[in-house]
Amino acid sequence: MSGWRHHIVRRESPKLPYASGEAPLPGPEGWVMLAPSTELRPGDVVTRRLMGEDVVIYRTRAGRVRVVRPYCPHLGAHLGCGGKVEGENIVCPFHHFAFGPDGDIARLGPGYTGKLPRDGLTVLPSEEVNDGIFAWIGTPRAKVPWRIPSLLDARGSRPRFTVLDLHTHPQEVFENIVDVGHVRALHGYTDAEHARPPVSEGHTYSVPLRFVRPFPPFGNLRGETEVTMYGLGFIHARSCVPEIGLEITVMLAPRLIEAWRIHLSVGVSVLLAPQTRPFNRLPQSFLRAIATAATPLNLRAVAADLYGDVPVWNTKVYASPPRLAAGDGPIGAYRHWARQFYPADRSGPDS
Structure with a gap:
């Protein structure tokens, strides 16, 4: 038996279905969140990946944000x-040409003379x-x-953000909002339904949810969430739990960095x-301080x-x-609404 070698077969990981880069949904048009505001101080320059390409974000000394190719x-x-x-310009690291907030060349680098070239930076609406x-x-x-x-x-706390790296698509993430069946099955809610x-109105899709969920050791909490999608790039969800006087705003912003891979800002x-007891007896500044301290805990939840x-x-x-x-x-009605965010000259999703 000494000639035998024992091989341990470890658990195999499931294959990522669109790892080859071929995806059934293209990149949607609309507003995409590149970074939380707190990540960019005056003078900062940051690179972000977006649909297979880089974009550069910078904040001028006066505090204005610009996004450029x-x-x-x-x-x-x-x-x-x-x-x-x-100042208000971004300066190229190579020859120190400076470009203004509108993308035009503001000045040439040291040692250069003559007229300024016409071609400037491509500035994205931001x-x-x-x-x-x-x-x-x-x-x-x-x-x-x-x-x-x-x-x-x-009156609420300033938002705190975290980012999830996922192999999926913005439309798939937003579909979870209308898919109430998975809320009960996967997330353990004892009840979840559309109130x-x-x-759907143009670029917005609003979904009112009513839910009951276990909240040990306090038993079951009943609440309502008003969710609004703004295109396929931003969700605003406001949840109210009247029993404890708590309102939580959740924002979801998926950024498609390459085919079927997103960074989801939460x-x-x-x-x-x-107006809720005992909070109605406390000054607003104190309530905001408590809410600020509670925000990281709620973000983790x-x-x-x-x-x-x-x-x-x-x-x-x-x-x-x-x-x-x-x-x-x-789900079918949601997918029909989502079609509008795909360019007409590219093959969009079916329902």
């Missing part, structure tokens, strides 16, 4: 690798809202057709309802809920058409 039009240097901010930095991705347009409104309650039918803000979805997202295929059953929720 990364390569200097002069000789192709990457502005995210050594580029720096001088906005800073809900404590996040967003860029518009899609077919070039003279004007961005819609915007994400400011949704945070000033009213979802409503943000949480907490508000202690000032929200992330823990999402972790249950991660192995499913990472290994599932996009079922098209789906074989739906009673109790699934309006």
Whole structure:
């Protein structure tokens, strides 16, 4: 028996269904969150991956945020690798050409003379809202057709964020909101249902949820969540638990970094309802301090809920058409709404 070798067969990992890069859904148009606002101080330059390409974000000394394509039009240097901010300009690390907030060349590098070249940086439409930095991705347009409104309650805590690295697609993440069947089965809610039918209006899709979930050692908590999707790049969900005077705002912002792989930013803000006992006897500044201290704990709880979805997202295929059953929720109607965010000249999803 000495000639025999014992081989241990370890558990094999499931294959990632779209690891080859071929994906059934293209990248959607719309607003995409690139980073939380707190990650970019005045003078900072940051690179982010977006749909297989780099973009560079910088904050001017006056505090304005700009998002540009990364390569200097002069000789192709990457502005995210050594580029720096001088006043309101970003300066190329190679020849020190400076570009203004509009992307035009503001000045040439040392030793250069003559007229300024016409070609500047490609500037992407960007906005800073809900404590996040967003860029518009899609077919070039003279004007961005819609915007994400400011949704945070000033009485609540400033959002805290974490990021999940997932092998999935923004449409698949958002589909979980209408898929109430998985909320009961996977997340252990004793009850979850749509309080009213979802409503789609242009680029928004609103879903009111009513839920009951175990909350040891306090028993079951009943609450309602009003969820609104803004395209396929941003979800705002406001949950109210009247029994304990708690309001939690959850923001989900998937960024497609390459085919079928996203970075999902998860943000949480907490508000202690000032009209609820015993909070109605406390000053607002004290309530906000308590909410701020409670925000990291609530962020961990929200992330823990999402972790249950991660192995499913990472290994599932996009079922098209789906074989739906009673109790699934309006998945077909949701997919029909999502079609509008795919360019007309590219093959979009079917329902």
